[in-house]
Amino acid sequence: MKNPVFLILFFISTNVFPSTPTDGIDIRHYRFRLELNDATDVIRGTATVTVHFNKDLKKFGLDLAGRAAGGKGMTVSDVTADGKKLAFSHQDNLVEITLEKSAVQGS
DSSP: OOSOEEEEEEESOOOOOOSSTTTTEEEEEEEEEEEEETTTTEEEEEEEEEEEESSOEEEEEEEOOBOOTTSOSEEEEEEEETTEEOEEEEETTEEEEEEEEEEOTTO
C-alpha cells in the first residue's frame, strides 16, 4: 500500500493517567467501516469502539500501528465522543486520547 490508512475513531463513553495508557479500560466492541480504492491503494475507515472504564480516567490509550518509515501504516485523522472532537496523539503505535471530562469507573 502506497498511502496511509485514515482511521476515524468514535468513542461512545465519555484524572490521572494510568500506569500504562491501556490500563483501566476494557474494549467491549469494535465496529469497522472500510472503503477500498484500488486505483490509489488508499483505505479509508471508521472504527467505532465501545470502551468500559474500570477506573476514573481523563486519558487512556489504544494500541494502533502508526505510520512507519516508507509510508506504510495507519494515520488517525479524528477522534470523537458524542459527536465532539477530542484531543489525541498518535506516537509509538499508541493513540493517546484525552476525554473532555473524566470518565467514571463503570461507565
